[in-house]
Amino acid sequence: MILQLLGSLGLLLYGMQLMSDGIQKSAGQSLHRILGLMTSNRVFAVLTGMLVTMIIQSSGATTVMVVSFVNAGLMTLPQSIGVIFGANIGTTITAWIVALFGFNFNISALAIPVFGIGFFITFFKKLKKQSLGEAFMGFGMLFLGLDFLSSVIPTVDPESMGFLSNLTGNGFLSIFLGVLAGIIVTVLLHSSSASTAIIITMSYNGILPWEFAAAMVLGSNIGSTVDAILAAIGTKVNARRAALVHVLFNVIGTCLAIIFFKPLLSLVDFIIPGPVIDSITTHIAMLHTVFNLVNTLIFLPFVNQLAKFTEKVIKPHKDETPDVYKFEFTSVGIRENSEASVIRAEKEISDMTDIVIDMFTRIQKGFAQRTQDFIAENIDKLSASEDYADQMQEELSKFLVQCQTLPLSDKLRNNVSMMLRIVDDLESLTDDCYSIAVLLKRSVEKKMEFATEDMERLDPYMELVQHFLEFIKENTNKPLDTEKLRLAEVMEDQIDMFRKNLKKIARKRLEEGANVKAELLYLDVIRHIEKMGDHAFSISESLSQTK
Numbered sequence: 001m002i003l004q005l006l007g008s009l010g011l012l013l014y015g016m017q018l019m020s021d022g023i024q025k026s027a028g029q030s031l032h033r034i035l036g037l038m039t040s041n042r043v044f045a046v047l048t049g050m051l052v053t054m055i056i057q058s059s060g061a062t063t064v065m066v067v068s069f070v071n072a073g074l075m076t077l078p079q080s081i082g083v084i085f086g087a088n089i090g091t092t093i094t095a096w097i098v099a100l101f102g103f104n105f106n107i108s109a110l111a112i113p114v115f116g117i118g119f120f121i122t123f124f125k126k127l128k129k130q131s132l133g134e135a136f137m138g139f140g141m142l143f144l145g146l147d148f149l150s151s152v153i154p155t156v157d158p159e160s161m162g163f164l165s166n167l168t169g170n171g172f173l174s175i176f177l178g179v180l181a182g183i184i185v186t187v188l189l190h191s192s193s194a195s196t197a198i199i200i201t202m203s204y205n206g207i208l209p210w211e212f213a214a215a216m217v218l219g220s221n222i223g224s225t226v227d228a229i230l231a232a233i234g235t236k237v238n239a240r241r242a243a244l245v246h247v248l249f250n251v252i253g254t255c256l257a258i259i260f261f262k263p264l265l266s267l268v269d270f271i272i273p274g275p276v277i278d279s280i281t282t283h284i285a286m287l288h289t290v291f292n293l294v295n296t297l298i299f300l301p302f303v304n305q306l307a308k309f310t311e312k313v314i315k316p317h318k319d320e321t322p323d324v325y326k327f328e329f330t331s332v333g334i335r336e337n338s339e340a341s342v343i344r345a346e347k348e349i350s351d352m353t354d355i356v357i358d359m360f361t362r363i364q365k366g367f368a369q370r371t372q373d374f375i376a377e378n379i380d381k382l383s384a385s386e387d388y389a390d391q392m393q394e395e396l397s398k399f400l401v402q403c404q405t406l407p408l409s410d411k412l413r414n415n416v417s418m419m420l421r422i423v424d425d426l427e428s429l430t431d432d433c434y435s436i437a438v439l440l441k442r443s444v445e446k447k448m449e450f451a452t453e454d455m456e457r458l459d460p461y462m463e464l465v466q467h468f469l470e471f472i473k474e475n476t477n478k479p480l481d482t483e484k485l486r487l488a489e490v491m492e493d494q495i496d497m498f499r500k501n502l503k504k505i506a507r508k509r510l511e512e513g514a515n516v517k518a519e520l521l522y523l524d525v526i527r528h529i530e531k532m533g534d535h536a537f538s539i540s541e542s543l544s545q546t547k
Contacts, residue, residue: 008145009145009189010145018134018141022134043300045080045083045085046085046296049066049083049086049089052083053093059088059091063246066087067228070239077245077307077311080242081245081303084246088296089292094196095193110140111142111143111144113140114143115137115144119133172258174212175215177215178213179215179216182216182218184219185220186223195216196220196284199220200285204280210276210280213280214268217288222250222254225251241307241313245306245310249299253298257295264287268286325388327396339408341399342416345396348392349476351392353426355392356389356426356430357466357470358385359437360429362437366437371444385430385434390427392423393423400416400419404417419542422539425538425539425542426535428535429532429536432532435528439521442521443521448517449515457505460498461495465532467491468492471487471540476543479543495529495530
């Protein structure tokens, strides 16, 4: 009997997974576009999450998709919150399918033909509908597993399961144990839909009493958060915050449902009149739906507050670049406040300089190591930093242009103009850093070999640029006197000289029959490093003109 239960459960779970994966693969791009376009406001976001989850039959899959979208910057945190709410409503459709169709007719009579249709769709490769065929096969296996599960459970002696009935007369302890059981079952199965289907089946066969089954359904909502938590490991800060929203929504909602447990069951009894024992399957499905609907209605007005709370709870890692940069301009009419606005911008420019130095330091380590591990660990971080610097340039430039409309002194007005040029040069420096990183990545992926002496020649060249960038950092937002500007000219001349010498050596190797691709990539690296020297000197000139 135990083996039959395990086999039936395995068939049910595999059918769900196959159906969900098949639908996602066949309609993946469409679902991605829907998620991207239909989240303009919180109501649309909820409807989108509900629709997508009803299609793919998995709130876990939707939530994991949302976490990955937020991680990639394709969706903001507030947008993701509405989708997560909707996903919890959409997942209740599985309970309704099981409750309405699972026990009212011979589902195996439907399941086997559906599985056969799916198999032949996948069998004929010319149709190019393998994913759709997998979805049909999964649908058939799901109901076949449910039919087997339903036929196995009646063989369980109700008297041997009598302890479950005994758990229901102990007030809060009974509810707590039911919730705990629901959490454990859902975590083990990785699917609240599967656990709800099992709860409905066991209740239909008289194994689980109504109150205990209701408590297990509430617990399954907490257990369903495990996929989002796992998906958020190692992601960016906003993706981790989206996962926390999913956890808070289900945990707080379940706690409220436990507090108002009796009124909640009474509401379900009111919606579905008649003896519970005659319609326990629809009672459970309705409970699942009512819980998520009420939970969404409670939380929906507080989307922004929930987002701010998660921002306070989950902070970026020390070396993590935030996803979105915002720098708001506040209109003021007093000169002292106008000067404060310029000081705010100076601080942001200093932070932008830190991003440049951090990116270049990473690249230096990359050339010292040149391994696949270094690329895997750093290329995404460098890409995120470059993207963040682009956002900083846009926001800071907009801010500085607005500063020019304030009642500034001639000195400050001139400084703001210089700051606009400095911001452009800093953004160009991050572009060059990322371009060098891409070249470094290509050299590793293509397994390009460079002579040891060639890599050693790059060291002083890059050290000189590093020194120049630190010089810029040290003098950021300060007037540069003639002596320091002369020092900047010397560093820029030295970088140019290094570039000429390294280019000569590389071209000579080309003439001698060296690897063309490797040498051209080496020349590209040299060129980008030299461009960084040009931008650093341009910043020095701008600083020399500040007053």
